[in-house]
Amino acid sequence: AVDPNPPALLLQRRAQVLSPSLSISYAHKLKIVRGQGAYLYDHTGRAYIDGVNNICHVGHSHPHVVAALAKQAAQLNTNTRYLHETILDYTERLTRTFPEPLRVAFLVCSGSEANELALRIARTVTGRQHTITLDWAYHGNTNAAIDVSPYKFNRKGGRGKPAHVQIATLPDPYRGSFKGTSAATGVAYAQSVAEQIAVIRATTGQGPAAFIAEAISGCGGQVFFPDAYLSTSAALVRKAGGLVIVDEVQTGFGRIGEQFWAHGPQGVIPDIVTLGKPIGNGHPMAAVITTAEIARAFANGMEFFSSFGGNPVSCAVGMAVLDVIEQEGLQHHALTTGEYLKRGLLALADRHALIGDVRGQGLFVGVELVQDRETLTPATEAATRVVNHMREHGVLLSTDGPFDNVLKIKPPLAFGRLEADVMIDALDRALTAPH
């Protein structure tokens, strides 16, 4: 049958009705019509391995999640001002995945909204405004979230750093000025947080409201922080009276394999954690997790309400996602598959000088391409070429980092050894292909 809406026509219609500030993946546009497990299918029926979707976490269109959504949607969907057990069953189960005293949840609809609320909580509770963020961070599309996102405000179209935000150095063990993953390196990078606290003190006479950081930097280029970085930074921020917000929008729900949350290996218990993307396997939901003490201090008389956040359908979906992670052993699967994938990528690095660094925990992996392993000159064009070549060979990936030279690999956790083999083979060919 002839497709009445081929890619070229959809592009034209997009240009009429959608904002030109929306981007689209690949010069060769893809019309994706179906997803299943770790695979996406285009309008011609062609399958692609989805190597970069940390939203459809337990696999595209997972039947258990779809069934839970349909069942609850057929029965009731309303707001959180009525009593309902699903929100309690869900938040009790979700908060129990965190260490004490993180036991209170606010349910919202997007990662941006979660960070917006986290910042508002920190500013209300401390009575302060100034916030420290990491260089190259992205925390969302709302006003307050953009204000703590150098990834946006320091690039094209951005207006630079707002006066109430200070940027600490991205603790990059590969490209940064302190190398390696030792605790000494982590402590050295945390010095930049101390410096920004001093700047805030000098201008306001007090410490920051908050320090916000991902547990692993996503947009910064899949950057894993050296040991003791977050714990040392957190201690400095708390000593100055500020709260520690850890953004686990990309990193949570077992993806890193070793632990359920990625702040764990950093030896820190945050004051506030924000969740999103994988929490609903694509259903728009997100959460802010904090302590009873902070939640009480935030409850100053102004009501918190979200029309959609925490509705019974979303909670049923969230519950189903937790079921699948548990029943299919996906955290352990992420660990073993991630190790397998990393071994394959390291073997490629032995043969391809373009690969400067392979880094990863579980199925959160980065491959940094460089023109020269001594100078670390970014191989930006090669990275784009590799991503396009791999798409031609049925594997979807994308690039990130300050120089767009890091291949980011964060597939749905339905991704297994077979898909890892295909991905490694496609990358091998892409790196070998003449250009």
Ligand code: PMP
């Ligand atoms: N925080 C991080 C670390 C993110 O990667 C993103 C989305 N890319 C967000 C927050 C914002 O989430 P959302 O797009 O759901 O608003």
